[in-house]
Amino acid sequence: xQITTIAGGVGAARMLRxxxxxxxxxxxxxxxxxxxxxxVNGLPVSPDIDSILYTLAGANDEQRxxxxxxxxxxxxxxxxxxxEANGRSDIGWFNLGDxxxxxxxxxxxxxxxxxxxxxxxxxxxxxxGLELRIVPVTNDRLxxxxxxxxxxxxxxxxxxxxxHEVAVTGVEFDGTDTATAAPGVLGSIAGAEVIVIAPSNPIxxxxxxxxxxxxxxxxxxxxxxxxxxxxxxxxxxxxGPADRLLRELGHESSALGVARMYVDLVSTMVIDTVDAxxxxxxxxxxxxVVVTDTxxxxxxxxxxxxxxxxEAITGTASSTPHAASxxxx
Amino acid sequence: xQITTIAGGVGAARMLRxxxxxxxxxxxxxxxxxxxxxxVNGLPVSPDIDSILYTLAGANDEQRxxxxxxxxxxxxxxxxxxxEANGRSDIGWFNLGDxxxxxxxxxxxxxxxxxxxxxxxxxxxxxxGLELRIVPVTNDRLxxxxxxxxxxxxxxxxxxxxxHEVAVTGVEFDGTDTATAAPGVLGSIAGAEVIVIAPSNPIxxxxxxxxxxxxxxxxxxxxxxxxxxxxxxxxxxxxGPADRLLRELGHESSALGVARMYVDLVSTMVIDTVDAxxxxxxxxxxxxVVVTDTxxxxxxxxxxxxxxxxEAITGTASSTPHAASxxxx
Numbered sequence: 001x002q003i004t005t006i007a008g009g010v011g012a013a014r015m016l017r018x019x020x021x022x023x024x025x026x027x028x029x030x031x032x033x034x035x036x037x038x039x040v041n042g043l044p045v046s047p048d049i050d051s052i053l054y055t056l057a058g059a060n061d062e063q064r065x066x067x068x069x070x071x072x073x074x075x076x077x078x079x080x081x082x083x084e085a086n087g088r089s090d091i092g093w094f095n096l097g098d099x100x101x102x103x104x105x106x107x108x109x110x111x112x113x114x115x116x117x118x119x120x121x122x123x124x125x126x127x128x129g130l131e132l133r134i135v136p137v138t139n140d141r142l143x144x145x146x147x148x149x150x151x152x153x154x155x156x157x158x159x160x161x162x163x164h165e166v167a168v169t170g171v172e173f174d175g176t177d178t179a180t181a182a183p184g185v186l187g188s189i190a191g192a193e194v195i196v197i198a199p200s201n202p203i204x205x206x207x208x209x210x211x212x213x214x215x216x217x218x219x220x221x222x223x224x225x226x227x228x229x230x231x232x233x234x235x236x237x238x239x240g241p242a243d244r245l246l247r248e249l250g251h252e253s254s255a256l257g258v259a260r261m262y263v264d265l266v267s268t269m270v271i272d273t274v275d276a277x278x279x280x281x282x283x284x285x286x287x288x289v290v291v292t293d294t295x296x297x298x299x300x301x302x303x304x305x306x307x308x309x310x311e312a313i314t315g316t317a318s319s320t321p322h323a324a325s326x327x328x329x
Numbered sequence: 330x331q332i333t334t335i336a337g338g339v340g341a342a343r344m345l346r347x348x349x350x351x352x353x354x355x356x357x358x359x360x361x362x363x364x365x366x367x368x369v370n371g372l373p374v375s376p377d378i379d380s381i382l383y384t385l386a387g388a389n390d391e392q393r394x395x396x397x398x399x400x401x402x403x404x405x406x407x408x409x410x411x412x413e414a415n416g417r418s419d420i421g422w423f424n425l426g427d428x429x430x431x432x433x434x435x436x437x438x439x440x441x442x443x444x445x446x447x448x449x450x451x452x453x454x455x456x457x458g459l460e461l462r463i464v465p466v467t468n469d470r471l472x473x474x475x476x477x478x479x480x481x482x483x484x485x486x487x488x489x490x491x492x493h494e495v496a497v498t499g500v501e502f503d504g505t506d507t508a509t510a511a512p513g514v515l516g517s518i519a520g521a522e523v524i525v526i527a528p529s530n531p532i533x534x535x536x537x538x539x540x541x542x543x544x545x546x547x548x549x550x551x552x553x554x555x556x557x558x559x560x561x562x563x564x565x566x567x568x569g570p571a572d573r574l575l576r577e578l579g580h581e582s583s584a585l586g587v588a589r590m591y592v593d594l595v596s597t598m599v600i601d602t603v604d605a606x607x608x609x610x611x612x613x614x615x616x617x618v619v620v621t622d623t624x625x626x627x628x629x630x631x632x633x634x635x636x637x638x639x640e641a642i643t644g645t646a647s648s649t650p651h652a653a654s655x656x657x658x
Contacts, residue, residue, distance in 0.1 A: 039441075041434035041435075041437055041438055042371060042372050042373070042433070042434055042437025042438060042441065043371050043372070043434075043437075044371070071403075072401060072403050072427065074400075074401050074403070074426075074427035074428045074430075074431070075404065075427045075428065075430040075431040075434060076431065077428070077431065078428045078429075078430070078431020078432060078435075079431040079434045079435050080431075081431070081456050082431070082432070082435035082452065082453055082456045083435065084456075085452070085455050085456030086452045086455065086456065091435070091438050097403075098401065098403035098404045098427040098430070099403045099404065099406070099407045100407075101403075101404040101407070101427070101430055102403070102404040102405065102406065102407020102408040102409075102410070102411070103407060103411070104371070105370035105371055105372075105404060105408045106370075106407075106408050106411035106412065106420070108370055108371025108372075109370055109371060109420050112368075112371060123411065123414070123415045124411055126414050126415065127410050127411045127413075127414030127415065
């Protein structure tokens, strides 16, 4: 099985973990959003890549919902001492744990040596013993900018500093005119048996991936084997501002609204049981609908979701699920 | 009292602490070597400035001899995981503690904003509640390079990675053709009542300070009020490679050898009691010699050294030692 997943951060990481547990991690390629990447306190941070690395390695902090387990915050406490003594409340709002800093330092060293982000990411995945391929959608600079009442914000300013509570009037992705897809991105879409758009934010996680020249076209060409899992359940996002952003930008905050955005990309939508009544409207768009539990509150539910998602494309007959132990691998 | 000290790292920090305890920290200006500064794991590290900040703040680790007390090493452990998994033993040899990383991140943020190193250093000193002025000798790039059998090494490669065990055939300071003295450097030399060359490495700590255009001339013009404390005691350096470097570069590894290097700069040498027999030879160079205990093993000895050093210039009559409590301030 070759499954290529279009991935944002935490939601995608849980989906990938479930797909890996079901079909084996070596079946998986994750094409990851990098438009939230930023130089934070001098270090290059790739939030979505790191969420996937940490979650797939089983090293993430499930309670906090981001970052590493066993994390400490010594460096931040010192940084804030300097910031506070100098009236700089604008420094230190982006929390980087001490362990996490080790990841960003490794990335900093390798990028400074001239290594590309895809190579560095592969090296980091190897260090965690991961078998799935984690590929940044581009090695080039790609940067989400949000137009708000407070002006044009970087993604992290919007998401972390403002806790995504400021109204957004527009979104753009700086760099799409020059960015090219990283090696392996278009090929893994062309060669996939199944393409999964993970339950990530359609606007600021999946959006930038689709905005890299060639990616949207490549997925549209494979629409018949492409399936999306709705990140909107009962009109709301499980986490983050997807619901609010959809409304603010003129979309409907529902599985139907997401289906409309993805109608040219995927042939199948996976929606939650609470949204079963939306199925006819989605089918009317020309899509197949799978209704199942999509809240990955434990690995069993997540695996059932992974199985339903992939089998919606392959059919149950052709599928050969991975003989996993039930643990994420 | 206005005392300007030419400073390297740990030895200078102890001298400054003793001078501050004796004459009050607001009497002090430290002009600090920056030729060991380097981008380490993506972050700008200023080892000598940080040693002085941490020691004067009483936050240093006295046992380890460098860095901060209460330090942890989580970030390094993570960085080394990546380095080892990818066969990169050349990454992660420079130990940066988690707390210490907070300092480098603050510096990174401010330098990226366009602040100069002297301003950032003043901000960091303020955060530690320090009253002495800590001034980098230059805001420009200055970089010690050591010619060795293994090729041309950066200072940290020589000092930290190679544990200063490789033979040195020459030293140069990259950047002296374009570096200018930072604001306050030349003025604090011109205006000082006493200029102290701290017991720092004459070649790689004091040497780069003197190599910044204008600094050597400014000190030579004040030779009568300038005094140096020998970092060589009984032919050996207390710490670091000063003794070995002196010999390798054709100097005598003794207080007399140091006096010869400083003869145009200072009118007075302070040497250890174990080197009392060298006093006549140093006096024969045209210098005054003060013989006292120079190993700052406790604050009382350090304060007596500070008092002797300053009073060698001012005379006991004109001096008004600070009514300190005996604690470093």
